[in-house]
Amino acid sequence: MSEAVAAKSGDRVVVQLYLIIVALAGVMGYVLGTIRPENLEPMLFGVIPLPPTPFGVAIYGVTTVGFGLGLLLGLVVYVSRRYSDTADS
DSSP: OHHHHHHHHHHHHHHHHHHHHHHHHHHHHHHHHHHOOTTOOOEETTTEEOOSSHHHHHHHHHHHHHHHHHHHHHHHHHHHHHHHHHHHO
């Protein structure tokens, strides 16, 4: 039972860390949008143009970091669940 509780608390920590990093990307995007460097033209996934406003750059940061980290996190969860079952056999 304690292993199940430890696994759930570990999952919770990872999700909280993920949310903190994504929020930090949004804040940094907002700050960069406020500074307005030259040639700032965010393109979401290289396809969707976003306005070079603080809100547009924050959306760009949240989406790209959230998607990239979410994809990696999902891959880690998939591999860990797949190979943890074979190690117990």
